Amino acid sequence: MSTSERKEREVVKKAALSLTPMIDVVFLLLIFFMVGMQFRVFDRQLRADLPRGEGSALAQEIRVRIAVKHGGSDAQPQYYVEQVAMRDEAHLRSTLRRYASIPGGREDPVIIDPSDDAWHDWVMTVLDILNELRFTRISFKQ
Numbered sequence: 001m002s003t004s005e006r007k008e009r010e011v012v013k014k015a016a017l018s019l020t021p022m023i024d025v026v027f028l029l030l031i032f033f034m035v036g037m038q039f040r041v042f043d044r045q046l047r048a049d050l051p052r053g054e055g056s057a058l059a060q061e062i063r064v065r066i067a068v069k070h071g072g073s074d075a076q077p078q079y080y081v082e083q084v085a086m087r088d089e090a091h092l093r094s095t096l097r098r099y100a101s102i103p104g105g106r107e108d109p110v111i112i113d114p115s116d117d118a119w120h121d122w123v124m125t126v127l128d129i130l131n132e133l134r135f136t137r138i139s140f141k142q
Contacts, residue, residue, distance in 0.1 A: 066112070
């Protein structure tokens with residue numbers, strides 16, 4: 001082999017292009033966009049509390065507080081709706097029924113605020129009444 005033929009082969013070897021790094025980059029971009037598309041699907045499933053319409057007021061919050069009525073050997077529940085004390089469960093039910101009868105009232109957020117010593121049964125009573133009256137946005141005070 002002559003010297004000129006060796007130089008041509010070396011030139012050809014140096015001119016060869018390696019595709020491996022380019023393929024790696026393409027696969028990384030492919031993985032990046034596939035993962036990004038999964039987040040897009042998740043974003044569409046989130047609920048957002050938006051105003052009801054132009055010019056209408058935002059929804060009124062209905063606060064239901066559950067405390068322990070002191071005075072006696074048995075612990076009794078004391079319910080409050082918007083800081084107004086309820087006499088008993090029937091009074092609580094009728095008050096919440098009035099809120100539900102207001103147009104759009106069932107879509108108003110209801111926030112349940114049990115005291116630290118409130119019984120689970122009392123909270124379930126309030127949840128049952130709200131479910132019976134078909135309130136849709138129920139949460140607990142954080």
